[in-house]
Amino acid sequence: MGWAERVADLLRRVHPDLAYLNIAEIGATTARTLATQADRMLAFGPDLVHVPCGANDLFHPEPDFTTIEQTLRRVFELAAGTGAQLTTFTLGKAFVVPKFPDWPDRVRKLNAITRVLAADHDAVLVDMWDHPLNSRPDLLSADRIHFSTSGQAVMAAEVVKGLAAVLNTNQGNIA
Template identity: 30%
Template sequence: MEMNATYNSFVALGDSFTEGMSDLLPDGSYRGWADRLAARLAARTPGFRYANLAVRGKLIGQIVDEQVDLAAAMEADVVTLVGGLNDTLRPACDMGRVRGLLEEAVERLAPSCGQLVLMRSPGRRGPVMERFRPRMEELFRYVDELADRHGALVVDLYGAPVMGDPRLWDLDRLHLTGEGHRRVAEAVWQALGLPAEEDWRAPLGSTVPERWLTRRVSDARFARQHLGPWVARRLTGRSSGDGRPAKRPQLLPYQDSRDSSLS
């Protein structure tokens, strides 16, 4: 990887993680790590172009069908692909199919862009995620294999202990806070050979542990407001992204005053 390289265009593919939930802006929209990274890249390069095809809730098959060909046709300098994790969180998951679809996506994207970037997604610590952890780790091992075969970069968020800190996760325990997204943007920035501005792996400062009753009340609220609806969608095959368009469907010059702050 060339250090301090110049990138003129960036396309992001994926699901809610790349769409930017729950990095909420004042107008009710989401920013997220990909928007944050695009803002930083645009500040270095006049005429920089950016597209974000990610839509919350998408499975890897939907990403392949709806996003991959569009992204490949854009022939961007940088393409990020993060997908498959939603599949692993379904009650029934055919990991062979997930691997095959991920391989199809990588084979179509890698030749069409300057640099393909894959990720080992972060995982919040907790009993709900423990059930799905073997599938997640199988997916991440295959991400590493594909990267080796196709010259892609891998950003290992899963291997960074700080990314499992509950304070980097929103109340739904599925999506990163603004601080979490900011760290992901820095991680990808560094993977692309650009000068580090901070140690994104640095642990958060210590805090006073919550009392037992406070934790139980928080758990009950989470189960009622987030876990129950999430399980219901999985059981019925519905998705929070059904009918929702991509946030930036075209590769256009990046201009967004909301992202003028890079941190």
């Protein structure tokens, strides 16, 4: 079970009537996300939206960070326009693609964009760059790109912790 499904499962325990829609597409770039997922997100009328961080854009031989930022900004704006609470995350140090020797720099640049956009839109930001999870040998699945089962569980826990912090800030303590 992926991290998003884990979060939805936990939220259903509190709100059994939760409607959940996962419109993520494997391999989607920010441009494809904007083109193929935004309308479905808006039509759903969400209370909570996870905004992707643009990781798939890094697989381009020469990523255009200006375009990535502009496109991600538009995705964040559309998601924030729904009135939903936004979540997003940065990529961790363990996410490495040897094919690109400048990979750590790519990730740092993308993470910087994600952090700014998260702050601009009051999104819950799960910052994975320095997370202790990066040192786990079983963090990534066999493809060395996606989280393993344990990585998915940790990501879900971090998202829930971030959401809980927002709830505590916005609504006071909940007994």
